[in-house]
Amino acid sequence: MGKIPSKIGGMKNLESLDLSNNHLSGEIPAAISNLSFLSYLNLSYNDFTGQIPLGTQLQSFDARSYAGNPKLCGLPLTKNCSKEENYDKAKQGGANESQNKSLYLGMGVGFVVGLWGLWGSLFLNRAWRHKYFRLLDRILDWIYVFVALKINKFGELRASSR
Template identity: 45%
Template sequence: MDLSANHLSGQIPEGIPDLLGLHSLDLSDNHLTGKIPADIGLLRSLESLDLSRNDLIGPIPTSLSSLDSLGHLNLSYNNLSGKIPFIDHLTTFNDPSIYVGNLNLCGSPLQKNCTSLVISRNEDEEEDEGGNDGMLWIYIGLVSGFLVGFWAVFGIILFNKMWRYAYFRFVDYLFDKVYVMVVVAISKFRRNLVKMKLRLMGALLATNN
């Protein structure tokens, strides 16, 4: 059964392992997602299996190792992960190109050691947790600083009458100063606008004469 390069999507049908007389299955070059069926090992007559160039995820089913009739296997360029079940009949497939393009696969026949992959994942998780903890402490520091600063000023104004009067006098002074600056700016703008109108009218009159 050859269904390659047909833009198929979704998961591999659960009924595939029921096709006990199937000798060849080619689903390559599609957009299949999800996991390889765990009971795919029921296809005892299968001689060729090509699931390459899809978006399959998860581990390679251990049941594949029981397909003694399997002579051709290609699982390359997916998103498969975990340790390759390099046991029983799968030990005859010692070509790394069968599994190439699956960045999270490890173990024989690939040169990637599963132990190093686990350590790398743990380090990434620790870095992520450390980064999150760092940001959390930054936020806590900012909030604490704001609260301390706010209550230091507000507490003095609230409980000290002299400071409270001084604070409100300062606020009134700032308000008056800003108000005067705005009024002066508006007056100056209006005067300049009147001058521009007069100049424009004079230029028009001179042109008409």
């Protein structure tokens, strides 16, 4: 149902962690190997996948701590991580990459359509165009006056400090 949060590595003084039978899935975060005070670990009977993160601490726990996770591999388990599993991970990454490209393409098209909608309406509707540029002119005038006043005030402060 859920995953172990990667921020678990921030719990530096954690001594015991039992997440057995919690319907957790995904990979065991590498940050868990940062828990230097961890003396008891039980991640059994979940649905973890991939390799157990490398770190002297995690390999020192008994294999029973990882029991019931058939897709988990690496020491201390007897199941080695094969190249085939790495290939499957790379294949999944390729699918995710394809989704990212689609997302970025959709965002780009949406941006262009929105921009053309704004500029097209300003180009075609004379009243909107005049109001828009009057507003823009007022904003730029306000910014100019604000900056000029600040520069003047800074100059006066500088002159009075001499």
